[in-house]
Amino acid sequence: MHSLYANLLNETEKLWRQRRTKGFLLLALILPVVTVLLSSLLKMRAGMLFGLEGSLPVAMLHLFTFAIIPLYMAAAAAHSFAGEMAARTMKLVLLRPVTRARAYASKVIAIAVFAALCLGVLWIASTVSAWAVGGPAGGMADSLKAYAASFVPMMAIGLVCVFIAQLFSSGTSALMTIVLIYAAAKALPLLLPQLSAWSVFSYTRWDVLWTGSGAPAGTLLNTFLLLLSYIIMAYAAGLMMFARKQL
Amino acid sequence: MNSVLEVEGITKLFRNHRGVKDVSFTASEGEVFGFIGPNGAGKTTVLKIITGLIRPDRGNVRIMGHDIVERFEQAVSHTGCIIETPEAYEYMSARDNLKLSARFYKDLPASRIDEVLEKVGLKPYRNERVRGFSLGMKQRLGLASALLSAPRLVLLDEPTNGLDIEGMADFRSTVRQLADQGITFLISSHLVHDLSLIADRVGVMREGHLISLGREDEWNGAGMSLEQYVTFKLLESKEGEHDAQLIRQSAE
Numbered sequence: 001m002h003s004l005y006a007n008l009l010n011e012t013e014k015l016w017r018q019r020r021t022k023g024f025l026l027l028a029l030i031l032p033v034v035t036v037l038l039s040s041l042l043k044m045r046a047g048m049l050f051g052l053e054g055s056l057p058v059a060m061l062h063l064f065t066f067a068i069i070p071l072y073m074a075a076a077a078a079h080s081f082a083g084e085m086a087a088r089t090m091k092l093v094l095l096r097p098v099t100r101a102r103a104y105a106s107k108v109i110a111i112a113v114f115a116a117l118c119l120g121v122l123w124i125a126s127t128v129s130a131w132a133v134g135g136p137a138g139g140m141a142d143s144l145k146a147y148a149a150s151f152v153p154m155m156a157i158g159l160v161c162v163f164i165a166q167l168f169s170s171g172t173s174a175l176m177t178i179v180l181i182y183a184a185a186k187a188l189p190l191l192l193p194q195l196s197a198w199s200v201f202s203y204t205r206w207d208v209l210w211t212g213s214g215a216p217a218g219t220l221l222n223t224f225l226l227l228l229s230y231i232i233m234a235y236a237a238g239l240m241m242f243a244r245k246q247l
Numbered sequence: 248m249n250s251v252l253e254v255e256g257i258t259k260l261f262r263n264h265r266g267v268k269d270v271s272f273t274a275s276e277g278e279v280f281g282f283i284g285p286n287g288a289g290k291t292t293v294l295k296i297i298t299g300l301i302r303p304d305r306g307n308v309r310i311m312g313h314d315i316v317e318r319f320e321q322a323v324s325h326t327g328c329i330i331e332t333p334e335a336y337e338y339m340s341a342r343d344n345l346k347l348s349a350r351f352y353k354d355l356p357a358s359r360i361d362e363v364l365e366k367v368g369l370k371p372y373r374n375e376r377v378r379g380f381s382l383g384m385k386q387r388l389g390l391a392s393a394l395l396s397a398p399r400l401v402l403l404d405e406p407t408n409g410l411d412i413e414g415m416a417d418f419r420s421t422v423r424q425l426a427d428q429g430i431t432f433l434i435s436s437h438l439v440h441d442l443s444l445i446a447d448r449v450g451v452m453r454e455g456h457l458i459s460l461g462r463e464d465e466w467n468g469a470g471m472s473l474e475q476y477v478t479f480k481l482l483e484s485k486e487g488e489h490d491a492q493l494i495r496q497s498a499e
Contacts, residue, residue, distance in 0.1 A: 003320055006350035013347070017338060088334045095298055096351045097324040247300045
Protein backbone atom coordinates (compact mmCIF):
# COMPACT_ATOMS: atom_id res chain seq x y z
CA MET A 1 0.00 0.00 0.00
CA HIS A 2 2.99 2.32 0.45
CA SER A 3 3.37 2.59 -3.34
CA LEU A 4 -0.29 3.61 -3.72
CA TYR A 5 0.11 6.31 -1.09
CA ALA A 6 3.42 7.52 -2.55
CA ASN A 7 2.00 7.82 -6.05
CA LEU A 8 -1.17 9.45 -4.74
CA LEU A 9 1.00 12.17 -3.17
CA ASN A 10 2.90 12.54 -6.44
CA GLU A 11 -0.21 12.73 -8.61
CA THR A 12 -1.83 15.21 -6.23
CA GLU A 13 1.31 17.35 -6.28
CA LYS A 14 1.49 17.24 -10.09
CA LEU A 15 -2.15 18.34 -10.40
CA TRP A 16 -1.69 21.02 -7.73
CA ARG A 17 1.27 22.50 -9.62
CA GLN A 18 -0.96 23.16 -12.61
CA ARG A 19 -2.36 26.66 -12.90
CA ARG A 20 -5.73 25.28 -13.93
CA THR A 21 -6.15 23.47 -10.61
CA LYS A 22 -5.46 26.58 -8.58
CA GLY A 23 -7.70 28.63 -10.88
CA PHE A 24 -10.48 26.07 -10.57
CA LEU A 25 -10.35 26.14 -6.76
CA LEU A 26 -10.08 29.92 -6.75
CA LEU A 27 -13.19 30.11 -8.94
CA ALA A 28 -15.07 27.94 -6.42
CA LEU A 29 -13.98 30.35 -3.71
CA ILE A 30 -14.71 33.69 -5.36
CA LEU A 31 -17.69 33.03 -7.65
CA PRO A 32 -20.24 32.79 -4.79
CA VAL A 33 -18.82 35.95 -3.21
CA VAL A 34 -18.89 37.87 -6.52
CA THR A 35 -22.44 36.63 -7.23
CA VAL A 36 -23.70 37.84 -3.86
CA LEU A 37 -21.92 41.19 -4.25
CA LEU A 38 -23.31 41.75 -7.75
CA SER A 39 -26.77 40.69 -6.69
CA SER A 40 -26.73 43.05 -3.69
CA LEU A 41 -25.39 45.88 -5.83
CA LEU A 42 -28.14 45.45 -8.40
CA LYS A 43 -30.71 45.33 -5.60
CA MET A 44 -29.41 48.56 -4.09
CA ARG A 45 -28.89 50.48 -7.31
CA ALA A 46 -31.73 49.31 -9.55
CA GLY A 47 -34.05 47.65 -7.11
CA MET A 48 -33.79 44.42 -9.07
CA LEU A 49 -34.39 41.31 -7.01
CA PHE A 50 -32.95 38.00 -8.06
CA GLY A 51 -33.78 36.11 -4.89
CA LEU A 52 -30.56 34.18 -5.50
CA GLU A 53 -28.95 34.80 -2.14
CA GLY A 54 -31.07 32.30 -0.21
CA SER A 55 -30.58 29.50 -2.76
CA LEU A 56 -26.97 30.45 -3.51
CA PRO A 57 -25.33 27.15 -2.36
CA VAL A 58 -27.61 25.04 -4.57
CA ALA A 59 -27.48 27.47 -7.53
CA MET A 60 -23.67 27.43 -7.37
CA LEU A 61 -23.66 23.65 -7.06
CA HIS A 62 -25.74 23.31 -10.22
CA LEU A 63 -23.48 25.67 -12.13
CA PHE A 64 -20.37 23.78 -11.05
CA THR A 65 -21.75 20.26 -11.55
CA PHE A 66 -23.18 21.18 -14.95
CA ALA A 67 -20.04 22.66 -16.46
CA ILE A 68 -17.08 23.58 -14.28
CA ILE A 69 -16.30 20.36 -12.40
CA PRO A 70 -16.81 18.10 -15.49
CA LEU A 71 -14.57 20.45 -17.48
CA TYR A 72 -11.88 20.34 -14.78
CA MET A 73 -12.06 16.57 -14.55
CA ALA A 74 -11.82 16.28 -18.35
CA ALA A 75 -8.72 18.51 -18.31
CA ALA A 76 -7.17 16.65 -15.38
CA ALA A 77 -7.84 13.24 -16.97
CA ALA A 78 -6.44 14.43 -20.31
CA HIS A 79 -3.31 15.74 -18.56
CA SER A 80 -2.77 12.73 -16.26
CA PHE A 81 -3.21 10.08 -18.93
CA ALA A 82 -2.94 11.25 -22.56
CA GLY A 83 -0.78 14.27 -21.65
CA GLU A 84 1.73 12.19 -19.69
CA MET A 85 1.91 9.69 -22.53
CA ALA A 86 2.62 12.50 -25.00
CA ALA A 87 5.26 14.07 -22.73
CA ARG A 88 6.69 10.56 -22.14
CA THR A 89 6.62 11.19 -18.39
CA MET A 90 4.30 8.22 -17.81
CA LYS A 91 7.50 6.13 -17.83
CA LEU A 92 8.68 7.99 -14.72
CA VAL A 93 5.82 6.41 -12.81
CA LEU A 94 5.80 2.98 -14.42
CA LEU A 95 9.54 2.44 -13.90
CA ARG A 96 9.09 2.83 -10.14
CA PRO A 97 7.99 0.08 -7.74
CA VAL A 98 4.27 0.60 -8.20
CA THR A 99 1.99 -1.82 -10.02
CA ARG A 100 -0.13 -0.59 -12.92
CA ALA A 101 -3.30 -1.15 -10.88
CA ARG A 102 -2.00 1.05 -8.05
CA ALA A 103 -0.62 3.69 -10.40
CA TYR A 104 -4.03 3.87 -12.11
CA ALA A 105 -5.90 3.98 -8.79
CA SER A 106 -3.71 6.79 -7.47
CA LYS A 107 -4.21 8.88 -10.63
CA VAL A 108 -7.98 8.46 -10.39
CA ILE A 109 -8.05 9.22 -6.64
CA ALA A 110 -5.98 12.39 -7.18
CA ILE A 111 -8.56 13.69 -9.67
CA ALA A 112 -11.36 12.74 -7.24
CA VAL A 113 -9.56 14.55 -4.40
CA PHE A 114 -9.62 17.82 -6.31
CA ALA A 115 -13.27 17.36 -7.37
CA ALA A 116 -14.18 16.76 -3.70
CA LEU A 117 -12.02 19.69 -2.60
CA CYS A 118 -13.77 21.95 -5.10
CA LEU A 119 -17.19 20.86 -3.81
CA GLY A 120 -16.02 21.51 -0.24
CA VAL A 121 -14.60 24.96 -1.02
CA LEU A 122 -17.70 25.87 -3.02
CA TRP A 123 -20.05 24.79 -0.22
CA ILE A 124 -18.15 26.80 2.39
CA ALA A 125 -17.84 29.90 0.17
CA SER A 126 -21.47 29.86 -0.96
CA THR A 127 -22.86 29.10 2.51
CA VAL A 128 -20.81 31.88 4.12
CA SER A 129 -21.80 34.28 1.30
CA ALA A 130 -25.47 33.34 1.67
CA TRP A 131 -25.27 33.84 5.46
CA ALA A 132 -23.86 37.30 4.93
CA VAL A 133 -27.07 38.31 3.16
CA GLY A 134 -29.65 36.49 5.24
CA GLY A 135 -28.88 32.78 5.32
CA PRO A 136 -29.31 29.92 2.85
CA ALA A 137 -32.80 28.70 2.09
CA GLY A 138 -33.48 25.15 3.23
CA GLY A 139 -30.75 25.17 5.85
CA MET A 140 -27.17 24.03 5.91
CA ALA A 141 -27.86 20.35 6.37
CA ASP A 142 -29.92 20.22 3.20
CA SER A 143 -27.27 21.95 1.08
CA LEU A 144 -24.53 19.78 2.60
CA LYS A 145 -26.53 16.70 1.62
CA ALA A 146 -26.87 18.04 -1.93
CA TYR A 147 -23.11 18.66 -2.18
CA ALA A 148 -22.25 15.21 -0.83
CA ALA A 149 -24.72 13.55 -3.21
CA SER A 150 -23.25 15.45 -6.18
CA PHE A 151 -19.89 13.77 -5.70
CA VAL A 152 -21.30 10.45 -7.00
CA PRO A 153 -22.29 11.60 -10.53
CA MET A 154 -19.11 13.71 -10.69
CA MET A 155 -17.04 10.56 -10.04
CA ALA A 156 -18.94 8.64 -12.71
CA ILE A 157 -18.29 11.44 -15.24
CA GLY A 158 -14.65 11.70 -14.13
CA LEU A 159 -14.07 7.99 -14.71
CA VAL A 160 -15.68 8.17 -18.16
CA CYS A 161 -13.27 11.06 -18.89
CA VAL A 162 -10.33 8.91 -17.72
CA PHE A 163 -11.43 6.08 -19.99
CA ILE A 164 -11.80 8.36 -23.03
CA ALA A 165 -8.50 10.15 -22.31
CA GLN A 166 -6.64 6.86 -22.63
CA LEU A 167 -7.78 6.45 -26.22
CA PHE A 168 -5.61 9.41 -27.21
CA SER A 169 -1.91 10.06 -27.35
CA SER A 170 -2.20 13.82 -26.93
CA GLY A 171 -3.72 15.73 -24.03
CA THR A 172 -5.25 18.41 -26.25
CA SER A 173 -7.07 15.98 -28.56
CA ALA A 174 -8.29 14.00 -25.54
CA LEU A 175 -9.68 17.17 -23.90
CA MET A 176 -11.34 18.40 -27.10
CA THR A 177 -12.99 15.04 -27.69
CA ILE A 178 -14.26 14.74 -24.10
CA VAL A 179 -15.72 18.25 -24.27
CA LEU A 180 -17.47 17.46 -27.58
CA ILE A 181 -18.82 14.16 -26.24
CA TYR A 182 -20.05 15.89 -23.08
CA ALA A 183 -21.76 18.67 -25.06
CA ALA A 184 -23.37 16.14 -27.39
CA ALA A 185 -24.47 13.97 -24.45
CA LYS A 186 -26.05 17.01 -22.79
CA ALA A 187 -27.82 18.11 -25.99
CA LEU A 188 -29.00 14.72 -27.25
CA PRO A 189 -31.73 14.13 -24.61
CA LEU A 190 -33.40 17.33 -25.87
CA LEU A 191 -34.07 15.48 -29.12
CA LEU A 192 -34.44 12.00 -27.66
CA PRO A 193 -35.72 12.42 -24.09
CA GLN A 194 -35.70 8.67 -23.40
CA LEU A 195 -31.87 8.74 -23.62
CA SER A 196 -31.58 10.85 -20.49
CA ALA A 197 -32.50 7.92 -18.25
CA TRP A 198 -29.46 5.97 -19.46
CA SER A 199 -26.87 8.68 -19.97
CA VAL A 200 -24.45 9.18 -17.09
CA PHE A 201 -24.17 12.84 -18.14
CA SER A 202 -27.86 13.43 -17.34
CA TYR A 203 -27.39 12.97 -13.61
CA THR A 204 -25.41 16.11 -12.85
CA ARG A 205 -28.44 17.49 -10.92
CA TRP A 206 -28.96 14.28 -8.99
CA ASP A 207 -28.75 16.26 -5.76
CA VAL A 208 -32.32 17.58 -6.20
CA LEU A 209 -33.59 14.09 -5.40
CA TRP A 210 -31.90 14.31 -1.99
CA THR A 211 -32.99 17.76 -0.86
CA GLY A 212 -36.30 19.02 0.51
CA SER A 213 -38.82 16.23 1.00
CA GLY A 214 -36.61 14.09 -1.25
CA ALA A 215 -37.42 11.33 -3.72
CA PRO A 216 -38.73 7.91 -2.65
CA ALA A 217 -36.03 5.55 -1.38
CA GLY A 218 -36.59 3.19 -4.35
CA THR A 219 -35.86 5.97 -6.87
CA LEU A 220 -32.74 7.01 -4.97
CA LEU A 221 -31.52 3.43 -4.81
CA ASN A 222 -32.17 2.79 -8.51
CA THR A 223 -30.35 5.93 -9.55
CA PHE A 224 -27.50 5.23 -7.16
CA LEU A 225 -27.09 1.72 -8.55
CA LEU A 226 -27.10 3.04 -12.11
CA LEU A 227 -24.38 5.56 -11.26
CA LEU A 228 -22.43 2.94 -9.33
CA SER A 229 -22.53 0.57 -12.29
CA TYR A 230 -21.19 3.37 -14.52
CA ILE A 231 -18.42 3.98 -11.99
CA ILE A 232 -17.49 0.28 -11.86
CA MET A 233 -17.63 -0.19 -15.64
CA ALA A 234 -15.64 2.96 -16.44
CA TYR A 235 -13.04 2.18 -13.74
CA ALA A 236 -12.59 -1.41 -14.90
CA ALA A 237 -12.43 -0.50 -18.61
CA GLY A 238 -9.94 2.30 -17.85
CA LEU A 239 -7.80 0.02 -15.71
CA MET A 240 -7.75 -2.66 -18.40
CA MET A 241 -6.52 -0.13 -20.97
CA PHE A 242 -3.93 1.26 -18.57
CA ALA A 243 -2.60 -2.20 -17.67
CA ARG A 244 -2.22 -3.13 -21.33
CA LYS A 245 -0.39 0.01 -22.36
CA GLN A 246 2.99 -0.75 -23.87
CA LEU A 247 5.39 2.14 -23.61
CA MET B 248 28.87 -14.65 -8.18
CA ASN B 249 25.15 -14.20 -7.49
CA SER B 250 22.80 -13.63 -10.41
CA VAL B 251 21.12 -10.27 -10.09
CA LEU B 252 19.28 -10.53 -13.40
CA GLU B 253 18.01 -13.66 -15.12
CA VAL B 254 16.40 -13.39 -18.54
CA GLU B 255 14.95 -16.63 -19.89
CA GLY B 256 13.78 -17.03 -23.47
CA ILE B 257 11.97 -13.73 -23.82
CA THR B 258 10.11 -13.23 -27.06
CA LYS B 259 8.07 -10.23 -28.10
CA LEU B 260 6.83 -9.70 -31.61
CA PHE B 261 5.15 -6.46 -32.66
CA ARG B 262 2.60 -6.04 -35.43
CA ASN B 263 5.34 -5.23 -37.94
CA HIS B 264 6.90 -8.64 -37.08
CA ARG B 265 9.90 -6.95 -35.51
CA GLY B 266 10.80 -7.47 -31.89
CA VAL B 267 12.98 -9.88 -29.94
CA LYS B 268 13.12 -13.64 -30.21
CA ASP B 269 14.17 -16.10 -27.55
CA VAL B 270 16.65 -13.88 -25.71
CA SER B 271 18.31 -15.42 -22.63
CA PHE B 272 21.17 -14.21 -20.47
CA THR B 273 22.11 -13.49 -16.88
CA ALA B 274 24.02 -10.67 -15.22
CA SER B 275 25.94 -11.12 -11.98
CA GLU B 276 26.64 -8.86 -9.05
CA GLY B 277 29.07 -6.05 -9.88
CA GLU B 278 29.14 -6.89 -13.57
CA VAL B 279 28.97 -4.30 -16.36
CA PHE B 280 27.06 -6.03 -19.12
CA GLY B 281 27.09 -4.25 -22.47
CA PHE B 282 24.31 -4.71 -24.94
CA ILE B 283 25.43 -3.87 -28.43
CA GLY B 284 23.92 -4.01 -31.87
CA PRO B 285 22.79 -1.76 -34.70
CA ASN B 286 19.76 0.51 -34.35
CA GLY B 287 16.57 -1.55 -34.42
CA ALA B 288 18.33 -4.73 -33.24
CA GLY B 289 15.97 -5.02 -30.24
CA LYS B 290 18.17 -3.72 -27.40
CA THR B 291 15.62 -1.22 -26.09
CA THR B 292 12.82 -3.78 -26.36
CA VAL B 293 14.80 -6.15 -24.11
CA LEU B 294 15.34 -3.35 -21.58
CA LYS B 295 11.65 -2.45 -21.68
CA ILE B 296 10.69 -6.06 -21.02
CA ILE B 297 13.14 -6.26 -18.10
CA THR B 298 11.63 -3.13 -16.54
CA GLY B 299 8.02 -4.21 -17.15
CA LEU B 300 7.19 -1.45 -19.65
CA ILE B 301 6.40 -4.16 -22.20
CA ARG B 302 4.99 -7.61 -21.49
CA PRO B 303 6.75 -10.41 -23.34
CA ASP B 304 4.75 -12.92 -25.40
CA ARG B 305 6.91 -15.65 -23.86
CA GLY B 306 9.71 -15.98 -21.34
CA ASN B 307 10.54 -14.81 -17.83
CA VAL B 308 12.58 -12.09 -16.20
CA ARG B 309 13.76 -12.29 -12.59
CA ILE B 310 15.49 -9.49 -10.73
CA MET B 311 17.11 -10.54 -7.43
CA GLY B 312 14.99 -13.70 -7.71
CA HIS B 313 11.69 -11.80 -8.06
CA ASP B 314 9.63 -12.42 -11.19
CA ILE B 315 8.93 -9.14 -12.99
CA VAL B 316 5.29 -10.06 -13.71
CA GLU B 317 4.30 -11.81 -10.49
CA ARG B 318 6.24 -9.67 -8.01
CA PHE B 319 6.66 -6.43 -9.92
CA GLU B 320 7.11 -4.05 -6.99
CA GLN B 321 9.71 -6.23 -5.26
CA ALA B 322 11.62 -6.78 -8.52
CA VAL B 323 11.61 -3.13 -9.61
CA SER B 324 12.51 -1.83 -6.15
CA HIS B 325 16.04 -3.15 -6.84
CA THR B 326 16.43 -1.40 -10.19
CA GLY B 327 17.17 2.04 -11.51
CA CYS B 328 16.95 2.88 -15.19
CA ILE B 329 17.04 5.25 -18.10
CA ILE B 330 15.05 3.89 -21.02
CA GLU B 331 15.33 5.71 -24.36
CA THR B 332 15.59 9.42 -23.52
CA PRO B 333 15.83 10.54 -19.88
CA GLU B 334 12.47 12.14 -19.13
CA ALA B 335 11.61 14.49 -16.28
CA TYR B 336 8.77 16.80 -15.31
CA GLU B 337 10.02 19.92 -17.05
CA TYR B 338 7.99 22.32 -14.90
CA MET B 339 9.75 21.08 -11.75
CA SER B 340 13.27 21.55 -10.47
CA ALA B 341 15.83 18.74 -10.57
CA ARG B 342 15.45 18.32 -6.81
CA ASP B 343 11.64 18.18 -6.92
CA ASN B 344 11.81 15.57 -9.69
CA LEU B 345 13.95 13.38 -7.47
CA LYS B 346 11.71 14.08 -4.47
CA LEU B 347 8.79 12.58 -6.38
CA SER B 348 10.81 9.46 -7.18
CA ALA B 349 12.13 9.20 -3.61
CA ARG B 350 8.58 8.84 -2.20
CA PHE B 351 8.42 5.29 -3.52
CA TYR B 352 11.27 4.16 -1.27
CA LYS B 353 10.28 4.10 2.39
CA ASP B 354 13.72 3.91 3.96
CA LEU B 355 15.54 6.37 1.75
CA PRO B 356 17.36 9.02 3.84
CA ALA B 357 16.47 12.63 3.01
CA SER B 358 20.12 13.38 2.25
CA ARG B 359 20.15 10.85 -0.60
CA ILE B 360 18.74 13.35 -3.13
CA ASP B 361 21.59 15.83 -2.65
CA GLU B 362 24.05 12.95 -2.57
CA VAL B 363 23.09 11.68 -6.05
CA LEU B 364 22.84 15.22 -7.43
CA GLU B 365 26.39 15.80 -6.25
CA LYS B 366 27.55 12.50 -7.75
CA VAL B 367 26.32 13.51 -11.23
CA GLY B 368 27.50 17.13 -10.91
CA LEU B 369 24.04 18.73 -10.80
CA LYS B 370 24.04 19.99 -7.22
CA PRO B 371 24.61 23.65 -8.23
CA TYR B 372 21.55 23.43 -10.51
CA ARG B 373 19.31 21.49 -8.13
CA ASN B 374 16.70 24.24 -7.77
CA GLU B 375 16.54 25.15 -11.46
CA ARG B 376 13.65 23.98 -13.58
CA VAL B 377 14.44 21.05 -15.86
CA ARG B 378 12.87 22.99 -18.78
CA GLY B 379 16.10 24.98 -19.07
CA PHE B 380 18.45 21.98 -18.93
CA SER B 381 20.59 20.87 -21.86
CA LEU B 382 20.35 17.28 -23.12
CA GLY B 383 23.55 16.44 -21.24
CA MET B 384 22.13 17.84 -17.98
CA LYS B 385 18.93 15.84 -18.50
CA GLN B 386 21.05 12.74 -19.06
CA ARG B 387 22.85 13.42 -15.76
CA LEU B 388 19.51 13.92 -14.01
CA GLY B 389 18.33 10.63 -15.50
CA LEU B 390 21.41 8.94 -14.08
CA ALA B 391 20.79 10.57 -10.67
CA SER B 392 17.22 9.30 -10.77
CA ALA B 393 18.40 5.81 -11.70
CA LEU B 394 20.88 5.75 -8.79
CA LEU B 395 18.53 7.36 -6.27
CA SER B 396 17.24 4.21 -4.59
CA ALA B 397 20.74 2.66 -4.29
CA PRO B 398 19.65 -0.07 -6.73
CA ARG B 399 21.36 -3.44 -7.20
CA LEU B 400 20.72 -3.34 -10.95
CA VAL B 401 20.98 -0.28 -13.19
CA LEU B 402 19.71 -0.38 -16.77
CA LEU B 403 20.90 2.37 -19.06
CA ASP B 404 19.80 2.83 -22.65
CA GLU B 405 22.22 4.87 -24.77
CA PRO B 406 23.39 6.70 -21.61
CA THR B 407 26.08 8.84 -23.20
CA ASN B 408 23.75 10.53 -25.71
CA GLY B 409 24.14 14.27 -25.28
CA LEU B 410 27.11 14.06 -22.93
CA ASP B 411 30.26 16.02 -23.72
CA ILE B 412 33.73 14.41 -23.51
CA GLU B 413 34.11 15.32 -19.84
CA GLY B 414 30.61 14.03 -19.11
CA MET B 415 31.38 10.72 -20.84
CA ALA B 416 34.57 10.29 -18.82
CA ASP B 417 32.70 11.10 -15.58
CA PHE B 418 29.98 8.66 -16.56
CA ARG B 419 32.46 5.84 -17.19
CA SER B 420 34.27 6.41 -13.92
CA THR B 421 30.98 6.55 -12.01
CA VAL B 422 29.85 3.26 -13.56
CA ARG B 423 33.15 1.54 -12.84
CA GLN B 424 33.24 2.84 -9.27
CA LEU B 425 29.67 1.65 -8.57
CA ALA B 426 30.26 -1.70 -10.26
CA ASP B 427 33.23 -2.20 -7.94
CA GLN B 428 30.81 -1.64 -5.05
CA GLY B 429 28.68 -4.53 -6.34
CA ILE B 430 26.08 -2.75 -8.47
CA THR B 431 25.26 -4.51 -11.73
CA PHE B 432 24.95 -2.46 -14.90
CA LEU B 433 23.18 -3.38 -18.11
CA ILE B 434 24.14 -0.77 -20.67
CA SER B 435 22.72 -0.72 -24.14
CA SER B 436 24.48 1.20 -26.87
CA HIS B 437 25.10 1.13 -30.59
CA LEU B 438 28.45 2.80 -30.01
CA VAL B 439 31.18 0.20 -29.51
CA HIS B 440 33.63 2.70 -28.04
CA ASP B 441 31.15 3.53 -25.24
CA LEU B 442 31.20 -0.03 -24.06
CA SER B 443 34.75 -1.06 -24.87
CA LEU B 444 36.10 0.96 -21.94
CA ILE B 445 33.75 -0.30 -19.26
CA ALA B 446 32.04 -3.58 -20.19
CA ASP B 447 33.09 -6.86 -18.54
CA ARG B 448 30.84 -8.80 -20.88
CA VAL B 449 28.85 -8.00 -24.00
CA GLY B 450 25.78 -9.40 -25.69
CA VAL B 451 25.57 -8.76 -29.40
CA MET B 452 22.08 -8.32 -30.83
CA ARG B 453 20.93 -8.42 -34.42
CA GLU B 454 17.38 -8.45 -35.77
CA GLY B 455 15.89 -9.36 -32.43
CA HIS B 456 18.27 -12.26 -31.72
CA LEU B 457 21.03 -12.33 -29.14
CA ILE B 458 23.67 -13.76 -31.45
CA SER B 459 26.61 -13.78 -29.08
CA LEU B 460 27.66 -13.42 -25.45
CA GLY B 461 31.31 -12.75 -24.79
CA ARG B 462 33.63 -11.86 -21.91
CA GLU B 463 36.29 -9.18 -21.92
CA ASP B 464 39.05 -11.82 -21.80
CA GLU B 465 37.64 -13.46 -24.95
CA TRP B 466 38.29 -10.47 -27.20
CA ASN B 467 41.40 -9.40 -25.32
CA GLY B 468 42.72 -12.99 -25.35
CA ALA B 469 42.19 -13.22 -29.10
CA GLY B 470 44.09 -9.94 -29.54
CA MET B 471 40.95 -8.17 -30.76
CA SER B 472 39.40 -4.89 -29.81
CA LEU B 473 35.73 -4.97 -28.82
CA GLU B 474 34.89 -3.39 -32.16
CA GLN B 475 36.69 -6.20 -34.03
CA TYR B 476 35.04 -8.82 -31.82
CA VAL B 477 31.52 -7.42 -32.48
CA THR B 478 32.20 -7.11 -36.21
CA PHE B 479 33.46 -10.69 -36.27
CA LYS B 480 30.36 -11.94 -34.45
CA LEU B 481 28.01 -10.05 -36.74
CA LEU B 482 29.79 -11.38 -39.81
CA GLU B 483 29.71 -14.86 -38.37
CA SER B 484 25.93 -14.65 -38.03
CA LYS B 485 23.86 -15.15 -41.15
CA GLU B 486 23.52 -12.08 -43.40
CA GLY B 487 25.38 -9.95 -40.87
CA GLU B 488 27.56 -8.09 -43.34
CA HIS B 489 25.38 -4.99 -43.47
CA ASP B 490 25.15 -4.76 -39.67
CA ALA B 491 28.89 -5.26 -39.34
CA GLN B 492 29.36 -2.38 -41.73
CA LEU B 493 27.10 -0.20 -39.53
CA ILE B 494 29.04 -1.11 -36.40
CA ARG B 495 32.35 -0.35 -38.15
CA GLN B 496 30.96 3.02 -39.24
CA SER B 497 29.78 3.88 -35.72
CA ALA B 498 33.22 2.98 -34.33
CA GLU B 499 34.92 5.21 -36.89
